Amino acid sequence: MIPKLIFSDIDGTLINSGDELSKENIETIKKLSSKDIPFILVSARSPEEMIDYYHCLELNTPFISYNGGIISKYEHNRFKIISDICIDxxxxxxxxxxxxxxxxxxxxxxxxxxxxxxxxxxxxxxxxxxxxxxxxxxxxxxxxxxxxxxxxxxxxxxxxxxxxxxxxxxxxxxxxxxxxxxxxxxxxxxxNKKATKKNAVKFIIEQLYNIDANQVMAMGDNYNDWGMLKYVGLGVAMGNAPQEIRDSVKFSTDTCINNGVAQAIERFVLRR
CATH class of the missing domain: 3.30.1240.10 (Hypothetical Protein, Haloacid Dehalogenase-like Hydrolase; Chain: A; domain 2)
Known part of the structure; x- marks a missing residue:
């Protein structure tokens, strides 16, 4: 089954250690628009720290910041907060x-x-x-x-x-x-302990897209990605993820340095 929605972590997943977004990842992600498959960024970063990657990929989807502390969209040159969870x-x-x-x-x-x-x-x-x-x-x-x-x-x-x-x-x-x-x-x-990537992913797929978690793909490399990788139907661990994470999910891809995101999309979505 081809996933209807894709979530991706940024650091250690979408970008390499030099904060670079590769040409291969950019070109592959842009192919998703022709198939009407939304690509959603997920990060511990603030919305402002994510926006350059959002623009580079020409996205118009919601995105998750602060590990789920904020879900927002970028419209008319400003951030529109859809959901947020603050610290007491x-x-x-x-x-x-x-x-x-x-x-x-x-x-x-x-x-x-x-x-x-x-x-x-x-x-x-x-x-x-x-x-x-x-x-x-x-x-x-x-x-x-x-x-x-x-x-x-x-x-x-x-x-x-x-x-x-x-x-x-x-x-x-x-x-x-x-x-x-x-x-x-x-x-x-x-x-806030409720601000997790898993909870934010759950909110988006249920409240904004109304699809089942089994129809969703997510990619990540670290422990704060673990919850969402195990929650969705197609959780893909990066090749540079800790062995414990790679062993706990069904699928893995290459490292962030070797364009693992592009390889996973080609394998599971574009089927090439």
């Missing part, structure tokens, strides 16, 4: 105070709706700017929290040993219901 405001304030008092060397950022906020251009923020090519809104983060602005992601950047210690301290606070996870050697992120 009390938990945002608690995490902020713990990090500021106990881990002053950690760079702390907040993401509200589509915007990135930081209190200053420290080393961590400069590092993130180089990764995503964006600049944050500079303001007092405590003031932002006190305004009641919806916070969809808390991001911390620091030395690996400090990040690991901060993760341990936060997870020891059993009253915290938020999801606390490392997304890289230098990154620690906090999101």
């Amino acid at each position: 405001p009390k938990e945002t304030e608690f995490v902020y105070e713990i990090i500021r008092t106990r881990f002053p060397t950690i760079s702390l950022s907040l993401y509200s709706n589509t915007k990135w906020y930081a209190s200053k251009l420290d080393k961590g923020v400069q590092y993130q700017k180089e990764l995503n090519g964006l600049s944050p809104v500079i303001m007092d983060l405590k003031e932002l929290i006190q305004t009641g602005a919806p916070i969809h992601k808390i991001m911390m950047i620091g030395k690996t040993d400090v990040i690991i210690e901060a993760e341990k301290i936060l997870k020891k606070n059993t009253h915290l219901t938020s999801s606390i996870h490392r997304s890289g050697a230098y990154h620690l992120e906090v999101t």
